[in-house]
């Protein structure tokens with residue numbers, strides 16, 4: 601499956617609340633005060649590795665609760681009455697029973713900052729979330745993006761069924777494509793405008809697009825699961 605939709609989901613005011621919350625959180629973690637789009641100019645490899653772990657990318661409970669209470673998110677939830685936010689999963693054995701909202705920082709021209717092609721249900725499998733295939737919907741919000749320079753890759757020519765394996769990497773269970781990358785075809789870059797989101801099911805193959813721009817790409821992710 602390759603389908604994704606681009607939807608208008610955030611008001612300008614709520615978008616700014618989200619951006620400021622991520623900005624504040626990153627500055628708190630780094631004990632610094634820099635504009636988030638210039639993050640790449642102010643971090644060293646050790647700091648970036650620290651902020652790359654999923655544990656550090658999940659927003660704190662109070663921040664998450666405040667953001668999900670914004671009218672834009674309340675409206676989003678009312679559009680999906682049979683779904684609820686997925687809960688925090690740090691790794692295959694560690695979780696918290698509260699909604700999960702997390703961000704990602706992709707530095708310009710750093711290929712290692714984006715992950716390989718995958719379907720989100722592969723991660724649900726590897727992380728033992730208990731969410732069945734096809735039961736979750738991902739919302740990917742662009743917070744700092746540059747048109748045609750970064751965003752998400754989708755694979756319109758990929759086969760309907762894509763095989764994967766689960767490997768253990770640095771002590772973490774991780775799903776990986778188990779066919780040659782050439783079999784999934786060329787990617788299509790999708791990058792919505794601010795206040796929009798890319799919405800897709802856990803069966804859709806995707807990956808982060810390398811950042812060809814000059815600013816740090818910042819995005820936010822929310823997953824809804826069938827109640």
Ligand SMILES: [Fe+2]
Pocket residue numbers: 718719720806
């Ligand atoms: Fe994903």
